[in-house]
Amino acid sequence: MxxxxxxxxxxxxxxxxxxxxxxxxxxxxxxxxxxxxxxxxxxxxxxxxxxxxxxxxxxxxxxxxxxxxxxxxxxxxxxxxxxxxxxxxxxxxxxxxxxxxxxxxxxxxxxxxxxxxxxxxxxxxxxxxxxxxxxxxxxxxxxxxxxxxxxxxVLDDVTVALTELQVNLGNISFSVMSLVRGVIAGSLLFWLGRWSNTQSAEFIGKQQEMRPATRELAIKTVEIVIFGAAFLLLMNIMGIDLTTLAVLGGAIGVGLGFGLQKIAANFISGIILLLEGQATVGDYVELDGGEQGKIVKMTARAAILETFDGRWIVVPNEDFITTRVVNYSDSGSANRYEAPFSVSYDTDINQVPAIVEAAVATHPGVLDDPFPPDCELRGFGDSGVDFSVEFWVNGIDDGENKYTSDVLFLIWNALKENDITIPYPHRVLEWKAGQGPGDVP
Structure with missing residues (x-):
């Protein structure tokens, strides 16, 4: 042997x-x-x-x-x-x-x-x-x-062997045991960070006394703090001196700064939006570029708009700062709409405003504050007298709510009950002697 x-x-x-x-x-x-x-x-x-x-x-x-x-x-x-x-x-x-x-x-x-x-x-x-x-x-x-x-x-023997096995990356040196410990600790830390972030987001989301924008800002702040602390703790567990990453981080920061200007601008714009509260989750907005929908989510980079047909539009946060934005909701404020209609010239138009205003006021979604329904004479059209009723509601007139459609039904029924005719176009044809209906004069 x-x-x-x-x-x-x-x-x-x-x-x-x-x-x-x-x-x-x-x-x-x-x-x-x-x-x-x-x-x-x-x-x-x-x-x-x-x-x-x-x-x-x-x-x-x-x-x-x-x-x-x-x-x-x-x-x-x-x-x-x-x-x-x-x-x-x-x-x-x-x-x-x-x-x-x-x-x-x-x-x-x-x-x-x-x-x-x-x-x-x-x-x-x-x-x-x-x-x-x-x-x-x-x-x-x-x-x-x-x-x-x-x-x-044999756990101690395996631990000693992995500790003695070193890995060198430039000026950074660490053992395989540190790498294994880092992978395990990193997995646990970031799982715990994700769980903590979810729990804190649910807790903050239930604080109804806070403004929606403030809640979103608090959620984002807690998320950054949790994962930042997890990263620093992970570096400490792995035994990596953070000062050795300073030069490398600075070089990478300069290199990426030029390519990530838009991302940085969108991130800062998102913070400004959350601080000012001009647009937040639940608002219905229309941007200068024509995009419109309900804000269903605000991330660090963009806002997610959901249209009434179920499509999602991703709008960079910077667009909310640098372009004109129309906010129809403003976190639940009232909105005014108009419902136009016409009546026949044979109608006593002095009775129309009272009839229509009383009918529209019966709608449960129509508000008395800031103003009750207001029926106005708009003009004399080709086929009838033109009116329009203005009314205020909470929310948007589309999607879940059909305010204008409901109001037009109320107007139609009220006019019918009072024998008021809604006109339709009439044309009068004249024939001269010696010409048939098909002859062109």
């Missing part, structure tokens, strides 16, 4: 050491007693968990319609019941370990068993408790493998 390659010789040496270690365990009374203790601890834990699980389930399960803080906490604790068996087994094993070490001054087997129970707890956590897809993926490919290495007792 002396002529074998070095790697083969090393493998044989490891195999011999492992064989000797295994034979030592098999022939050692202490090892067998520890193994028996592990079996007893697991069986006792299994018996206790089967007795406790129904009791704890009943205790920690509130009624379905209960939404109190205590009920939420009870549901949260009930999620961890699958960990009861491995945790009890670990606890009973730890109690027995003190006895075994006092008798045999050895505890290698029982220590291995404790690590196995921790591995089973980690596996149960990922399989039965974690429901978020991202966290489940992270647990499956990070937590469970790390727990397996720890159970086998």
């Amino acid at each position: 002396e002529n074998q390659p070095e790697i083969v010789q090393q493998a044989l040496d490891v195999a011999e050491d492992s064989y000797a270690f295994a034979m030592g365990w098999l022939t050692s009374p202490a090892a067998w007693s520890q193994f028996a203790l592990l079996v007893v601890a697991f069986l006792v834990a299994l018996l206790v968990s089967r007795r406790l699980t129904p009791i704890l389930t009943k205790l920690l399960t509130p009624s379905e319609d209960s939404q109190t803080i205590l009920a939420t906490a009870r549901r949260f604790l009930a999620m961890f019941l699958p960990l009861l068996l491995p945790v009890l087994a670990y606890a009973f094993t730890a109690i027995g370990e003190t006895i075994v070490r006092s008798l045999f001054d050895s505890g290698a087997v029982i220590a291995f068993g404790k690590r196995v129970f921790l591995f089973l707890a980690a596996r149960s956590l990922v399989k039965h408790i974690i429901s978020d897809p991202f966290l489940k993926l992270l647990g499956r490919y990070v937590l469970v493998p790390v727990a397996a290495l720890y159970a086998l007792g």
Whole structure:
């Protein structure tokens, strides 16, 4: 065997050491007693968990319609019941370990068993408790493998090997272990940042006493603070000195500054919009370029307009600052509309305003403030006398609301009830003697 390659010789040496270690365990009374203790601890834990699980389930399960803080906490604790068996087994094993070490001054087997129970707890956590897809993926490919290495007792050796393996990128040097730690920590930090941002956005969105623009600004500010703090904490965890990134960041900033002028302008314009509140989510606006719709979302770069036919228009924030914008909503302020109509020349036009104003005022969406419905004479047309009724409503006359259409129906019915004729065009034809209807004079 002396002529074998070095790697083969090393493998044989490891195999011999492992064989000797295994034979030592098999022939050692202490090892067998520890193994028996592990079996007893697991069986006792299994018996206790089967007795406790129904009791704890009943205790920690509130009624379905209960939404109190205590009920939420009870549901949260009930999620961890699958960990009861491995945790009890670990606890009973730890109690027995003190006895075994006092008798045999050895505890290698029982220590291995404790690590196995921790591995089973980690596996149960990922399989039965974690429901978020991202966290489940992270647990499956990070937590469970790390727990397996720890159970086998080689986690420290793997950690030392990865720490000694260095990676150099210019003036920046870091170990592979730092990179692995950064990937894990970064994934957790940015998941936690996304969750925190969602929770804070929902909380701020419920504060109805705040102006809509102020709520949007607060949401954006919290988002920037959360992810900025996550980035700085990640750099600290990876062991990267931020001063080494200053020169590189400055060079990249100068290079990108020229190409990202529009993005910077839109970002600053978005902040100005949120501060001034001239246009916010829920407003119906029309831009100088002809784009019009309801603002359904405002991002750091653009505003999303939804038209009445369901299309979305992405408008850069800069357009709200540098061009003329007509805001029809202004966060719920009243808007005035007109409904034109005509009556016959045979009508007593002095009665028309009172009849029409009374009919339009019955519409539930028509306001008395700032002004009630106002019917005005507009002129004398070719076929009839032209009128128009002005009315004020909250909202836009399209999409969900059909104010003008409803008002015209009310006018039609009111005129019919009062025997007032709505004219239509008439043409009078004259024929001279000796000409037929088809002759051209």
